[in-house]
Amino acid sequence: MQGRLPNGTLIAVKKLSSKSCQGNKEFINEIGIITCLQHPNLVKLYGCCVDKNQLLLVYEYMENNCLADALFGRSSLKLDWQTRRKICLGIAKGLAFLHEDSAVKIIHRDIKGTNVL
Known part of the structure; x- marks a missing residue:
């Protein structure tokens, strides 16, 4: 909402x-x-x-809802391979921060397209 x-x-x-x-x-x-x-x-x-x-x-x-919407055609976004690579690197950087670089180490445990904005 x-x-x-x-x-x-x-x-x-x-x-x-x-x-x-x-x-x-x-x-x-x-x-x-x-x-x-x-x-x-x-x-x-x-x-x-x-x-x-x-x-x-x-x-x-x-904006633009979640990654799952774009991947499964529920969005007008079109993802070329360069954009997909950039998204994957962004996810990896966010997870690395949570796992290794934040003051409190956090394991996400629910990585999926609907949790990537």
């Missing part, structure tokens, strides 16, 4: 499953770690909202 902050910044809001085993305290701690990560190949997480069983993540808004 798309939204806008009071300062006019476009955001993307993701609603997480209320069936998650993770408690609210653990969720908030994890969000605190993730919001400190800054890298050009990672979408910025602005914050979150916890209201009873509803967990919301507030992300930087990115």
Whole structure:
């Protein structure tokens, strides 16, 4: 879902499953770690909202949807091989940062076309 902050910044809001085993305290701690990560190949997480069983993540808004849409023809984007190579290198750089260069080492565990913007 798309939204806008009071300062006019476009955001993307993701609603997480209320069936998650993770408690609210653990969720908030994890969000605190993730919001400190800054890298050009990672979408910025602005914050979150916890209201009873509803967990919301507030992300930087990115145009053009996800990589899966482009790869499977659900987008008007046409990806030549040079662009595909650039995307792959960007993914690798973002993962290398999470795995090796960030203050807290993070393993993503869910890399797929729908998670690449």
